[in-house]
Structures are given as C-alpha cells and as structure tokens.
Amino acid sequence: MNDPNRTVMVACAALGKELREIIDRYGWNVELRVINARLHNRPQLITGAVAEKLAETQPDSDRQVVVYGHCGAPDLDPFLKDAGVERTLGPHCYEMFGGEEFVRLMEEEPGTFFLTDFLVKSWKNLVLEGLRLQQHPELKEMMFGNYRRVAYLVQVEEERLLAKAREIAEWLELPLVTRVVGYGHLEERLAAIMEGKPQPTTPVTVGLDGLDAYPTLQ
Numbered sequence: 001m002n003d004p005n006r007t008v009m010v011a012c013a014a015l016g017k018e019l020r021e022i023i024d025r026y027g028w029n030v031e032l033r034v035i036n037a038r039l040h041n042r043p044q045l046i047t048g049a050v051a052e053k054l055a056e057t058q059p060d061s062d063r064q065v066v067v068y069g070h071c072g073a074p075d076l077d078p079f080l081k082d083a084g085v086e087r088t089l090g091p092h093c094y095e096m097f098g099g100e101e102f103v104r105l106m107e108e109e110p111g112t113f114f115l116t117d118f119l120v121k122s123w124k125n126l127v128l129e130g131l132r133l134q135q136h137p138e139l140k141e142m143m144f145g146n147y148r149r150v151a152y153l154v155q156v157e158e159e160r161l162l163a164k165a166r167e168i169a170e171w172l173e174l175p176l177v178t179r180v181v182g183y184g185h186l187e188e189r190l191a192a193i194m195e196g197k198p199q200p201t202t203p204v205t206v207g208l209d210g211l212d213a214y215p216t217l218q
Contacts (some may be wrong), residue, residue, distance in 0.1 A: 006031065007194070008057040010050055011067035013037040014093060014118045015186065018155060019067060022187050028194055033057060037122065041130050043072035047079050054085060065193055067186075069093055088189045089199045093118075096186040098153045101179050103202050111148035113172065117155040120164050144172055154180045 006029050011019055013034040023030045033056075035049045046068070054064055064085050069092035070076065080087050090096040094114040098105070105112055119126065128134050131143065150169040152162070157180060169176035189199040 006061050007063045007065060008033060008061040009065045009067050010035065010053040010057070012040075012069075012071070012093070014040075014116070014122075015067055015096075017118070018183050018186060019190075022183060022190055026191065026194070031057070031061070037118070037126060038130055040071060040126070044074075046071060046073035047076045050076065051079060051083075054083065065190075067190070069096060086193055088186065088193070089201060089205045090185065090189070091204065093186070094153060095202060095204055096189065097155065097184045098179070098181050099185040099200075099202055101181055101184075102153070103204060105151050105177075105179070106204075109148055111146055112151045113144065113147040113149070113174065115150060115152040115165055115168065117158075117161060120152065120161050120168065123164070123168055144174075147172065147174055150174045150176045152176060152178045154178055155182060 008031045009019065009023075010033050014037040016032070016034045019032055023032065033053050035046070035053060039046050039049060050066055050068065054066075057064060066080055066085055066087045068076065068087060069090050071092055077087070088096065093116060095102045097116060098114075102114075105114075131139065133139055133143075150165070150172060152165040154161075162178065165178070166176060185200055185202070191197075192199045
C-alpha cells in the first residue's frame, strides 16, 4: 500500500553508508535504493540505471529523490527535470562533502585528485581493477599524470583509512593533504530537500538549470 509520507531515495552506492546514517539520525521515513558505484567508469549508463530504479519504486512512494552528482552523465539532469524528480545539487560527491573546502582546495591547486572514505575503501575494486590498471600499468600516467596532489576529504576519522590514503598517494607519487569535512553539504542538502527548503550551494554547484557541471573556478 502506498504510504503518503514515504520517500524513496535512489542513490549512488558510493554515498550509501553516509545516507543510511543521515536517514537514521533524522528519523526520516525513507527507503534507500542504491546503484553500483562502478557505473562511474561507464557514466553513459547512469541515467538508465536511475530511471529503472525510479520506475520500480514510483508506485510505492509519495516522493522520489535522486542522490547523485552530475558524475559525467550528460542526460541525467534533463531526464530528472522532465520526470519532476529532485536531485541533490552538485557536480560530484567531492563538492557535496567538501563544500567551500572543496572550492578552496581547487583554487589552491586545480590539479587535485580527491578521495573520500568510500573511494579509499574501494580503491582496489573501483580504480585498480575497475580501470584495469593492474593489467595495463601503462595507463597510470595517462589517467593520473596531470594531477599534482591528492586531497582526502575525510567523512569519519579512522587511522586505518588515513594509512590507506597515504598508500594511494604514494602509488600516485603525489603529496597528500587531508581535510576532515564530515558529511558537509550532502547532509545539509538532503535536510533542505526533506524540509522543502532551498539547498545550500557553492560557487561550483550545479542543479537542473542546464549549467555546465564543471565550470571554471573564478
């Protein structure tokens, strides 16, 4: 039976842990459906996967919310706009978590490669295996050669994850900086959506208005 107060969130699995904790903290009546984060390696498939999850859950929910960045999916925002489904603002999870700190880091060094808790935990599966870097080590320079440093945006401080982030930076042969940002604008934007308020933004935030997802920082 349809629950008139029930929200379904369709989200990237890279945000799953944090979303479950946020939902529990606020006590929202939300069902979370996640999509495999490996689709970031094939962003042309993201919109189709989101559309499939929305179709599955539409009959059983009063409202649907998509928790994704733009993430290189060129048709995601036009699809959501036509469907009347709200998305958490932002080009990617680094901006969502980092907020103004993400902007500052990019202004300091545009050649920054970002890590989150999820990416640190999933480095082998998502990056080394997902991009076939173990079979083709020659791709490392092509994919990462233009970066100048690594910035780890920490959600929850754990020495184990920090040690892994150091290993990743060493593998990339880049210096590492860390910033403890928590759940940042991801939590704030979700709360705004649930309360019917405007979502907080940064100078590089994008939504469903047709703006470039990766504008040049001013």
